[in-house]
Amino acid sequence: MILRPVHDTAADASAVRSIYQSAFAVPPLADRERARADVRTRRLAAADQGGCWFAVDDREGDGEPLGVSLSLRREGLWGLALFAVRPEAQGKGVGRLLLDHALAHSGGCLRGMIVASDDPRAARRYHAAGFRLHPTMAMAGSVDRTALPATGGIPVHLGDATHFDLLDSVDRRSRGAAHGEDHLALLRTCDELLVADTLAGSGYAYRLGGRVMMLAATSRRVATALLIEALARTPESDSTDVRTVTAEQDWAVDVCLAVGLSVSTRGYLALRGMRPPTPYLPSGAYL
Template identity: 45%
Template structure:
């Protein structure tokens, strides 16, 4: 026993969990980042608000999947997870630096995993943390190395991409179908929270169908398509919206998604290893780029 009390997470825990997560991931980044990357910094205020909004959304849809650990009334760890159809996703998981390695994470993951009962599939983005990887492998997950695509996009390299348009709520049914095909489950209630943080691009044509959630810098935050060429066109359309002076980042590209690395090579983006896609009961989805926490 770790000595921590593991109990259901509450709305009034969210601020403390966000701060804890920001610090735990900063400490992890400081331990694991490549030397030629910019110095890791704490999560900026705007992203903290996104974190709280996303976690509040999960407390609403998946209260039984969200757990907190406390010692003497102070939050020392948490795990949030969601169930979409028959897919279980671990969204976020951290223990306060200094208290890691004492079994608190094991108890939190066991509690959140109860929410996966009846789910054929499981999916999560794992950090480089060896304690995290050990926990996931012991829970039956395969771990596939991912890359991040990064850099400034030279306008002269961007091909003309037609038929990509801005999307909206009327496209959610199409997107749910594409998600079921790629990862075996729709995003369902998650569209709204994604819409509050990203811009939606859609390609819906007889040559292919797909969508991409795009961040403010032109990076792809989540993408699904029914063929590689359509996925590539959507990624180019996202990159075309980037500022030539501001680097874009497309993270969580798994081995089956070489199409994304082809675009990165053509766009002269850098390709760096970072993190793992952890999968249980399913193959590496393709063409698909998972969202960082809603997968």
């Protein structure tokens, strides 16, 4: 087994998608989902090549990659954005090799974050690498718009690239590191960026259809207003999806249950050197 870097090319982005779909038994992606996945892969391959790797069977020369890991470093925070191995290669040391190389990219980082699935093998590897596993919830269903609470007087408006300095400031307050140009990738692939900036605090949320892709704020009050506005803007034809909610994000649980969403457990937020950031709902792709 050999490793090679993931390159910023359409071919490598396609290979990453193929491994992801095979590993997680995901049906063919719609055009927009494929484009969003490719933006993520190419952004990380360009910015974090030392943390993005394919595992390839050296007996097959330039054969099809069997696994992939995509990781990033942002201001002292390391994150694992994707870790997947094809079913036929699982249990053969491929995952351990990929994770070890991804973790090598974390050298010098005091904090680490992984939005993890409920795969017990992956959870065991993360725990062995020093990560604490925080079970997470997912809220899904149709929004009862008659039950939407008021935003508490916090004005929320549409944002754009001129707000990136504000977003980075909120990131540093909420999770200890800015996202930097990851915000540009999120803005390209999401429907809306919502921003709040008041004396009560600041924050932002990205919405894609009925899914809240990421939310960060400097206070629970602002986070609550952003989540309410994001749910209110969800198209009535779309099912709502709010993911990676830890027990510390009870403000989000309160809002989601109030509007009729169903709660279930789903995976873990794996953290090293930090407590669950709050108020914060991470993105699996950019953490």
